Amino acid sequence: MLYGIILSNIPIGQNLGSSAALCVSASAALLEFYTDRQFNKDAVNSVAYQAEKYFHKNASGVDVSTSCHGGLIYYRKEFEFLKTISALHQKLPKKFEDNLFLINSGKAMETTGDMVDRMGKLYNAKPEKTEKILNEIEKITKRMVVSVIKEDDVYFKKNISDNEILLEKLGVVSTRAIKLLKQLSSYGAGKMTGAGGIKQGSGFLIFYADKPQELIDFLNKQKITFYKFRQNQTGLQRL
Structure with missing residues (x-):
């Protein structure tokens, strides 16, 4: 019998990729355990993607790719x-990182699979409208890359706001999360992360703050869980 201890500080079920991180680390560990050699990240990523499907039946693969490779990933399927x-x-850029926060809008009641199914039904019911929104989201993703390369924080913030508007049009953001974003609008701009949720919370929001300290004071006063964003370029590593 094989036993192991898993240590993780990633919130579970909050659209932050906790299952993906588990799949990547477990895949790397088991591959090395059974073969007595280390595999490159591409090989681990491939195995981890198959494992992730047991958590989310329609897993995209983006979460495991990000966990495995680290840094900024451009993913297209x-x-x-x-x-x-x-x-x-x-x-x-440092000025981006210094002003980015992860803010909890409340745990989503739906699984990622539930939300993917919902999107599939929406696409089947309204293909032209849904396709148009998805195409706009793709354009914003590309603009986001441009804003990072040019270190344009104004453009970066605008793309966050524009993306959130489109996600709301797709119906994947809960009323609770939308209300929270409106409350926070005087401090900056944010959007939903991950698959979302509509019954209660939508998981964590990524938020760009114009007034970081004022935002922190407000969140603490309202007792809203948040994390200061910190990027990681390493991805999978053997300790």
Whole structure:
């Protein structure tokens, strides 16, 4: 019988990729245990993606790729057999990192699979409208990359806001999360992360603060859980 101890400080079920991080670390550990050799990140990522499907039946693969490779990842999936995973080799500018926060809007009651199913039904019911929104989200993703490269924080913040508007149009953001974002709007701009949720919370929000200390004071006063954003370029590593 094989036993192990897992230590993690990633909140579970909050759209922050806790299951992906588990799949990546477990895949790397088991591959080495059974073969007595270390595998490269691409190999580990491939195995971890298959494991992630046991947690989320329609897993995209983006979470495991991010956990495995670290840094900024540009991910595009056309079909199951046609995916592009590219490391941008670009760090977030320090002024971006200093003003970014992860803010808890409340745990989503739905699983990632539930939300993916919901999106599938929406696409089948309103294909043209849904396709238009998804195309706009793709454009914003590309603009986000440009804003990072140019270190344009105004453009970066605008893309966050624009993305959130489109996510709300898709119906994947809860009323509770939308209300919280409106409360926080005087401090900056934010958007939902992950698959979202509509019944109660939508998990964690990524938030760019114009007034970081005022935001912190407000969140502490309201007893809202938050984390200061810190980027990691390493990804998977053997300790």
